[in-house]
Amino acid sequence: MSQPTHPTFPAATILGYPRIGPRRELKRALESFWSGTTTETDLATAAAGLRERTRTHLTDLGLDPQTAAIPSDFSYYDQVLSTAVAVGAIPERFGIDASASINLADYSRLARGDAETAPLELTKWFDTNYHYLVPEIGPDTPLQYVPGSGPVAEFVEAKEAGVHTRPVVVGPVTLLALAKGTDPLARLDELVAAFQKLLVELAETGATWVQFDEPALVSDNGTIPAAQLNDAADRAYRALAATADRPGILVAAPYGDLRERFATLAGTGVEAIALDLVKGEIPDDGALAQARGLTLVAGLVDGHNVWRTDLHAAAERLQRLRTAHDGPVSVATSTSLLHVPHTVADETDLPEQLRSWLAFADEKVGEVLALTAGPEAAAEAFAASRTVRADRASAPGVRREDVRRRTGALTAADTERADASARAAAQQERLNLPPLPTTTIGSFPQTSDLRRARAQRRKGEISDEQYTEVIRGEIARVIELQTELGLDVLVHGEPERNDMVQYFAELLDGFAVTQHGWVQSYGSRCTRPSILWGDVSRPAPMTVEWTRYAASLTGKPVKGMLTGPVTILAWSFVRDDLPLGEVADQVALALRDEVADLEGAGIGVIQVDEPALRELLPLRAEQHQAYLDWSVRSFRLATSGAAPHTQVHTHLCYSEFGEVIDAIDGLGADVTSLEAARSAMEVVPELAQAGFSRGIGPGVWDIHSPRVPSTEEIVDLLGRALAAVPAQQLWVNPDCGLKTRGYDETTASLRNLVAATERVRAAL
Numbered sequence: 001m002s003q004p005t006h007p008t009f010p011a012a013t014i015l016g017y018p019r020i021g022p023r024r025e026l027k028r029a030l031e032s033f034w035s036g037t038t039t040e041t042d043l044a045t046a047a048a049g050l051r052e053r054t055r056t057h058l059t060d061l062g063l064d065p066q067t068a069a070i071p072s073d074f075s076y077y078d079q080v081l082s083t084a085v086a087v088g089a090i091p092e093r094f095g096i097d098a099s100a101s102i103n104l105a106d107y108s109r110l111a112r113g114d115a116e117t118a119p120l121e122l123t124k125w126f127d128t129n130y131h132y133l134v135p136e137i138g139p140d141t142p143l144q145y146v147p148g149s150g151p152v153a154e155f156v157e158a159k160e161a162g163v164h165t166r167p168v169v170v171g172p173v174t175l176l177a178l179a180k181g182t183d184p185l186a187r188l189d190e191l192v193a194a195f196q197k198l199l200v201e202l203a204e205t206g207a208t209w210v211q212f213d214e215p216a217l218v219s220d221n222g223t224i225p226a227a228q229l230n231d232a233a234d235r236a237y238r239a240l241a242a243t244a245d246r247p248g249i250l251v252a253a254p255y256g257d258l259r260e261r262f263a264t265l266a267g268t269g270v271e272a273i274a275l276d277l278v279k280g281e282i283p284d285d286g287a288l289a290q291a292r293g294l295t296l297v298a299g300l301v302d303g304h305n306v307w308r309t310d311l312h313a314a315a316e317r318l319q320r321l322r323t324a325h326d327g328p329v330s331v332a333t334s335t336s337l338l339h340v341p342h343t344v345a346d347e348t349d350l351p352e353q354l355r356s357w358l359a360f361a362d363e364k365v366g367e368v369l370a371l372t373a374g375p376e377a378a379a380e381a382f383a384a385s386r387t388v389r390a391d392r393a394s395a396p397g398v399r400r401e402d403v404r405r406r407t408g409a410l411t412a413a414d415t416e417r418a419d420a421s422a423r424a425a426a427q428q429e430r431l432n433l434p435p436l437p438t439t440t441i442g443s444f445p446q447t448s449d450l451r452r453a454r455a456q457r458r459k460g461e462i463s464d465e466q467y468t469e470v471i472r473g474e475i476a477r478v479i480e481l482q483t484e485l486g487l488d489v490l491v492h493g494e495p496e497r498n499d500m501v502q503y504f505a506e507l508l509d510g511f512a513v514t515q516h517g518w519v520q521s522y523g524s525r526c527t528r529p530s531i532l533w534g535d536v537s538r539p540a541p542m543t544v545e546w547t548r549y550a551a552s553l554t555g556k557p558v559k560g561m562l563t564g565p566v567t568i569l570a571w572s573f574v575r576d577d578l579p580l581g582e583v584a585d586q587v588a589l590a591l592r593d594e595v596a597d598l599e600g601a602g603i604g605v606i607q608v609d610e611p612a613l614r615e616l617l618p619l620r621a622e623q624h625q626a627y628l629d630w631s632v633r634s635f636r637l638a639t640s641g642a643a644p645h646t647q648v649h650t651h652l653c654y655s656e657f658g659e660v661i662d663a664i665d666g667l668g669a670d671v672t673s674l675e676a677a678r679s680a681m682e683v684v685p686e687l688a689q690a691g692f693s694r695g696i697g698p699g700v701w702d703i704h705s706p707r708v709p710s711t712e713e714i715v716d717l718l719g720r721a722l723a724a725v726p727a728q729q730l731w732v733n734p735d736c737g738l739k740t741r742g743y744d745e746t747t748a749s750l751r752n753l754v755a756a757t758e759r760v761r762a763a764l
């Protein structure tokens with residue numbers, strides 16, 4: 001069989017670019033479409049404008065507009081959803097014709113659900129704070145390529161605008177590895193057949209290269225056993241490579257190391273493989289021998305963090321790869337730039353020195369180009385890279401002896417509390433809670449009034465005193481609402497927090513925050529990850545006044561609310577010059593002081609959220625234990641200064657808990673609330689089997705959807721939980737905080753939650 005020939009792969013490229021827009025244009029366009037303020041055409045026009053801007057901008061930054069160097073990787077909501085839709089993998093319950101192009105209302109319905117239909121499940125994308133929609137692929141799910149799909153339309157749009165792009169889709173192995181349903185892998189051949197049609201259509205429209213993202217191949221955390229994954233990669237790419245008329249195939253493996261799967265892919269007939277050389281290693285000579293003639297795309301610029309690249313070190317590795325590999329070597333980012341903000345140039349409020357250490361998406365394009373040009377041609381960039389690294393190493397605040405002395409003096413005793421049953425007795429005596437206590441996870445709806453007040457304070461339009469009054473007014477309203485609803489453990493509602501991590505980062509030393517550094521978390525929702533650049537300490541209490549005020553308004557217990565060390569690290573850009581465990585200890589000690597101050601203010605229940613505990617779990621099994629050791633230890637360090645009669649809660653969400661069940665137990669919290677509603681409480685028996693004996697609050701209300709759960713539904717969920725754990729262990733709460741919900745559904749749902757609890761209590 002004659003191999004198709006393909007134009008040379010571009011020397012410099014990126015694996016993807018942020019699609020939300022430098023001022024979150026896509027967010028605004030989506031949200032106004034969803035609210036009915038604008039039409040589908042308005043949304044499509046806004047998106048086309050963003051894509052046009054991206055192509056022009058990347059061209060201006062120096063990527064070649066003619067040789068497939070510019071990726072076309074747009075998605076209205078999520079790239080996994082968009083790929084699933086392109087191959088027609090749409091669950092029947094949505095009543096959508098999977099063989100035709102989907103409209104944006106239906107596309108949105110898959111992501112968001114509606115009154116009758118539950119949306120696709122949302123979960124974490126590898127070890128990032130990005131969330132994808134879980135494809136549902138069972139034996140009967142339709143799988144057929146939809147002609148004129150997103151990747152083709154986007155390629156054609158760019159071509160007509162004079163830019164020859166490289167379409168990016170999620171690869172077949174990753175799509176199935178992430179899917180739920182009975183044995184998704186059994187559908188591999190049909191899925192590959194659908195992708196073959198995509199390849200043919202792309203070739204017909206003139207595409208020369210296509211990128212398949214296959215991050216599942218760098219992980220062994222998935223549900224598919226390693227051998228099967230390797231075999232699937234082999235089968236899928238042999239078949240794709242055998243497609244008669246097709247573009248060149250680049251398989252990208254971001255977030256880790258392909259290991260033995262590199263040789264597997266190399267043997268399939270694909271033309272190019274992109275390696276994450278930030279997280280992974282250069283393949284050994286034996287593996288490279290099998291890749292002779294292939295293009296290797298060296299991911300040397302970190303797509304997942306914001307520090308400027310050490311260009312000399314990267315150039316040295318590039319040279320090593322060029323020497324060892326018999327074939328072309330290109331330069332790229334290690335991952336899509338989806339995880340970093342657009343540009344440092346917008347951050348005019350950052351201290352100049354810190355700013356000089358950073359590279360966001362646009363600056364990373366410059367680094368890729370400098371590496372491609374080499375140390376001589378790009379002498380200035382190389383010199384600057386050296387200067388800023390030296391400057392960073394010696395800058396004040398990066399290393400603080402007071403902070404290092406305190407972490408250096410820690411002992412095992414600092415992570416131990418009194419015996420759990422003694423604690424439980426002391427807490428019950430103090431709190432006197434009914435069986436099945438009801439509570440919420442912390443935040444109440446973030447209204448536009450609150451966000452506006454924060455924006456006004458930032459611009460100096462209202463004073464700090466006026467802002468404080470707005471927040472106190474909201475706290476009083478939220479306390480009154482919870483009292484009226486009859487909840488048992490109240491919260492202040494977190495109205496003062498722009499974000500559960502950024503809020504703390506703004507109050508801790510060692511962090512900086514950005515003005516425009518928005519990064520997509522899911523759909524239209526974004527965060528501005530903080531930058532943890534130096535040693536961390538707490539100059540003053542951070543939450544005590546708000547909590548004390550809330551507690552002064554009620555006789556019921558009010559839960560203090562903190563974000564845990566692991567989550568603060570996971571949702572920030574963290575310094576790369578100190579082991580994560582040491583950074584976590586610094587953050588934990590700051591939180592430990594906050595716990596002590598909350599206790600001092602008379603607060604008897606304190607929740608330390610760790611929703612990101614699972615997120616940072618390494619993608620390779622042999623690294624799990626070391627991670628769980630430091631992460632669990634840092635949580636315990638933050639919380640174990642609490643007196644026995646202080647009830648410590650924790651909260652986890654947004655993931656499959658299976659692999660971290662023992663770690664959840666290891667956190668040692670008196671009460672643990674977890675997301676559970678969509679999975680019908682399956683985590684409760686898992687915890688019970690693992691011997692978990694402290695309080696459990698499995699979520700009974702899926703707060704990611706506007707649907708109000710009925711009283712009967714909640715009674716049913718509580719019944720399932722009670723089948724696995726004794727009543728005295730069970731708490732009743734929603735899946736997560738309510739900040740993204742409105743007040744109507746919040747009030748109605750909490751009313752049903754309390755009514756259901758009363759019904760179940762009466763039957764105990």
Ligand SMILES: Nc1nc2c(c(=O)[nH]1)N[C@@H](CNc1ccc(C(=O)N[C@@H](CCC(=O)N[C@@H](CCC(=O)N[C@@H](CCC(=O)O)C(=O)O)C(=O)O)C(=O)O)cc1)CN2
Nearest residue numbers: 129448451452454455498499500501521524525526527571
């Ligand atoms: N960091 C983080 N990661 C997380 C979560 C989380 O809560 N935080 N939760 C999980 C799910 N992910 C989520 C991520 C974002 C949001 C979210 O609601 N984000 C908000 C922004 C939150 C925020 O930073 N708000 C700021 C800024 C708000 C804003 O847009 N201000 C306007 C002006 C406002 C006005 O005039 O009305 C502006 O700057 O232009 C504030 O409240 O102060 C959004 O996209 O809309 C929710 C969940 C997992 N990962």
Ligand code: MET
Nearest residue numbers: 441442443609611737738
């Ligand atoms: C993503 S976990 C959120 C926990 C936080 N306390 C809240 O209620 O919003």
Ligand SMILES: [Zn+2]
Nearest residue numbers: 611653736737
């Ligand atoms: Zn949560």
